[in-house]
Amino acid sequence: MNKTWNNGAWFMVLPVLLIVALNAVVPLMTVVNYSVQETFGDNLFFFEGARWFRDVLASERFHASLGRQFVFTGIILAIEIPLGVAIALAMPRGGIWASVCLVLMALPLLIPWNVVGAMWNIFALPDIGLLGYGLNWLGFDYNFTRQPLSAWFTVVLMDVWHWTSLVVLLAYAGLRSIDDSYYQAARIDGASRWAVFRFIQLPKLKHVLTIAFLLRFMDSFMIYTEPFVLTGGGPGNTTTFLSIDLVKAALGEFNLGIAAAMSLIYFLMTLLVCWLFYTLMMQGSEKS
């Protein structure tokens, strides 16, 4: 659409700008303020320069939670994206069954995150949960409150349960936007199922999959509530991801300087990915 140049449009954007600025700029400045100061209580602050940033970047603890974060995000992306596309390909094309599938699949997305954690806790308890009891009955030695491996398995499975539907929904919407004439042409050419996927469906899915990939990346990167309720970051620190570590430092230990510096480093990382997302998405919509 060709848009007219009109700086008066600023007045329509102003209310949004003000309310988001209140929520984004003021807290961010507070964080910046803390990140360069030291406090001994009584509202006495001393300028510390870049000390907290150096401390955070050099700390083993930060490296460990950042590492866990990347491993977690990598695993769930590797499972959820292909699985979501496969399910979307097998879904009914329309009619009442498609609606029923969509509604049932979307259900996990609407459950409060702490309930997701609590639900999986009950589901995975080794003595009384269906999953935990079942796995032990099958002969696996499974206890997610004691064994790091079991805890990771449960957290990853929970995230797959919670968010694969997002990929399914997006991929399904992308597939529905493909015109039938493409499939007819493919049938006339005698194209194989794989060729149809590779040359018709996949290119059409590129745009929605970009969105799915980056949404899942960002959201898993800031995951907090579900693993916190499920495992509390344990056993030990084995499922302490970035956000959990950050909240521990800020609200638990009240290490304001360290927490603030960590927040800013964390925020810059998400900002970088966000910019990538924006650029890719805008390229996609300009082409279509």
Add this chain to the structure above:
Amino acid sequence: MTRLRWLIPTVYILFLMLPIYWLLIMSFKTTNEILGGFSAWPQNFTVESYVEIFTDPTWYNGYINSITYVAINTVISVAFALPAAYAFSRYRFLGDKHLFFWLLTNRMAPPAVFALPFLQLYSAMGLFDTHLAVALSHCLFNIPLAVWILEGFMSGVPKEIDETAYIDGYSFPRFFTRIFMPLVASGIGVTAFFCFMFSWVELLLAKTLTSVEAKPIAAVMTRTASTSGYELGLLAAAGVLTIIPGAIVIWFVRNYIAKGFALGRV
């Protein structure tokens, strides 16, 4: 191969339903039975947990609090986002692209980063432990989301409609409310749904900004889990009740939900 295709979604949906089924049957068991051992079906079927939730004010007030701030947030988000989304979809102005990107960064910002500053900001404003504080803080991610989704829907409405309306002598407010808003009604519905959803599922900020008066149901649940021992039946019943509002509204937006997640861009 193609004949067995229906198996894949079916197995997936079964997998999705299993934990929900477990939560549901737990909510009908007595605490003694739950802790007594494994059983796939309640031996002594009881609705005691539900009765307790509906009669104990600390429990049902949690639901009322959650629904209150979610509703306030949805109204604020949609009302503020409507004109802004119109501006983005119809006009070019100084810094529009930067502003649009900046809005998106707030949707992507980790709430954990903002928890402590929010606590101080809303305490300083005298709003700590009010519904308004939670509603306003959820605007951080819901307003950008609303602007993005609405902009996607509005861009689908041809600009000629605006121009025709002006030629016919409509003033801008009248055109916007009488002609334009009905045209993007489905977009407004989907946006409201997404604002509802993300405010409903969020816990970290809602918990940080409240203590007694506006305590959300999610926080009541976490408190129960930690202090009053192990009342799993009660916890399960409370969990089941949080799923119901989502399950009801989802049916109305089933055909648009993917478009919403793609921020209006499928």
